[in-house]
Structure formats: structure tokens, C-alpha cells
Amino acid sequence: MAIRTILTLDKPVLRTKAKKVSRFDAYLQRLVDDMWETMRAAPGVGLAAPQVGESIRVLVAEYEDQAVALVNPEIIKRSDDEVLGTEGCLSIPGFVGDDVPRARAVTVKARDPRGKEIRVKAEDWFARVLQHEIDHLDGVLFIDRIPKENVRRVEEDELIEEGEVEKVTTGKNGKQEKQPERNERPAASVSPSLPGKGPGGRSSSSRPSSRPSSPLTSATSAISTTSATSAVHSSSTESATAATRGGGR
Numbered sequence: 001m002a003i004r005t006i007l008t009l010d011k012p013v014l015r016t017k018a019k020k021v022s023r024f025d026a027y028l029q030r031l032v033d034d035m036w037e038t039m040r041a042a043p044g045v046g047l048a049a050p051q052v053g054e055s056i057r058v059l060v061a062e063y064e065d066q067a068v069a070l071v072n073p074e075i076i077k078r079s080d081d082e083v084l085g086t087e088g089c090l091s092i093p094g095f096v097g098d099d100v101p102r103a104r105a106v107t108v109k110a111r112d113p114r115g116k117e118i119r120v121k122a123e124d125w126f127a128r129v130l131q132h133e134i135d136h137l138d139g140v141l142f143i144d145r146i147p148k149e150n151v152r153r154v155e156e157d158e159l160i161e162e163g164e165v166e167k168v169t170t171g172k173n174g175k176q177e178k179q180p181e182r183n184e185r186p187a188a189s190v191s192p193s194l195p196g197k198g199p200g201g202r203s204s205s206s207r208p209s210s211r212p213s214s215p216l217t218s219a220t221s222a223i224s225t226t227s228a229t230s231a232v233h234s235s236s237t238e239s240a241t242a243a244t245r246g247g248g249r
């Protein structure tokens with residue numbers, strides 16, 4: 001197994017619709033193994049193959065006791081109710097998006113890495129992670145699903161990553177409880193902590209400066225350098241504040 005470089009926003013592969021997998025061979029097994037290792041080292045809770053430069057429909061995701069490696073995943077059922085949540089992405093280090101709408105529950109049909117057909121039912125936060133990752137396979141990022149002003153730099157003490165959490169749960173109409181104000185911390189209720197995460201502490205010295213104006217534009221330009229961002233869930237920030245590395249600015 002090997003840790004692969006996680007590509008950032010400026011790479012075209014992240015904007016490309018990935019191809020279906022037709023061969024369940026050793027190459028695929030190795031890719032999946034590497035993706036597990038890469039995701040856990042980041043640390044993250046989900047990773048899609050395009051994020052490591054492979055434009056094929058493969059993802060890994062892990063939350064609590066659920067860990068799945070899905071090949072050619074398709075959402076075959078989604079709940080009518082939609083929830084809003086804050087998401088980050090390993091490919092967009094240093095930024096999060098508030099109030100990203102997702103179906104609260106989904107059923108995904110896929111194959112496992114050996115080619116066996118499987119179905120995964122996911123709710124709440126795990127459902128969000130799967131939708132985020134499946135989006136990657138279509139070249140879609142969370143920033144495409146929200147207005148620009150919902151994208152903000154993440155504060156040093158609330159780094160959030162790939163597929164992060166339900167922050168706000170709403171009914172169908174998506175009533176928003178908060179404004180995307182950049183200094184606001186996520187509600188404490190949100191973020192389920194993950195066991196055993198976090199090599200912890202690469203240090204971070206540079207706190208991003210506060211420039212609320214046009215966050216997306218600055219995001220895009222700021223992001224090109226780093227390959228991976230280590231991040232923690234907001235609920236565990238006190239003990240494990242990891243950091244963006246260089247995170248651009």
C-alpha cells in the first residue's frame with residue numbers, strides 16, 4: 001500500500017466525469033488499498049479515485065462502523081427530505097462550504113472491488129459522505145452546490161474535511177438557521193467524532209487572514225499549492241487541532 005498525493009481543485013481530473021470500471025483486477029485492488037491508506041492518513045472520511053488522479057468510478061468512505069469501497073456506485077434511491085450541512089474536501093484544503101444540501105438518506109448500488117454487486121443504505125452523515133464522493137466521480141464539487149458566499153476559509157480551530165458533518169438539520173424547505181458568517185463555529189451538535197483518527201499535529205502557523213470578500217475566488221487562487229490538508233472534526237478540535245499545511249494564501 002502507498003499513500004498517494006491528493007490532488008487539489010486546479011487539476012482537470014477533478015472536473016472530469018470518471019469512467020466506469022470494467023476490470024476487477026489487481027490494479028483495482030491496489031488502487032483501493034492505496035485509497036484507504038491515503039484517506040486515513042489525511043485524515044479523511046471519504047476519498048474518490050479522481051482525487052488521486054485516477055479517473056475511474058471508485059470511492060472509499062468510512063464512518064463509525066461503516067466502511068465501504070464502492071466501484072461504479074449509483075444512487076438508486078434518495079429520500080425526499082433534504083438536509084443542509086457543512087462540508088469540506090481534501091481537494092479544497094482550507095475551505096468549507098456551509099449549508100450544502102443533500103438528501104438525508106440514500107441507497108447506493110455498486111460493486112465491491114472484487115466485482116460483487118452490493119447495496120449500501122446510508123443515512124444522515126454517512127449519506128452525505130457518499131453523495132459528496134459520488135459527486136466527485138461526476139466532476140462535481142461541493143462548491144458547485146452552494147452560492148459562493150457560503151464558501152469560507154476554515155478557522156484554524158475548526159478545520160473540517162472531506163464530507164464533514166451535518167451541521168444544520170432542516171426539513172424539506174431547508175430553513176436556514178444560520179448565516180454563513182465566517183467566524184461562526186459550527187454547532188456543537190454536529191460533528192460525530194471518529195475513532196482513531198488523526199496523526200495529529202502538523203503544525204500550522206499561518207492563520208488565514210480574514211477577507212470575507214469573494215471567498216470562492218480567493219479559494220480558487222489560493223489552493224494550488226498543497227496536496228493535502230490534515231483536518232479534524234470540530235468536536236475534537238481541542239485535543240487534535242491539525243492543520244492546513246501551508247494552505248495557501
Ligand SMILES: [Zn+2]
Binds near residue numbers: 136
Ligand atoms: Zn471531496
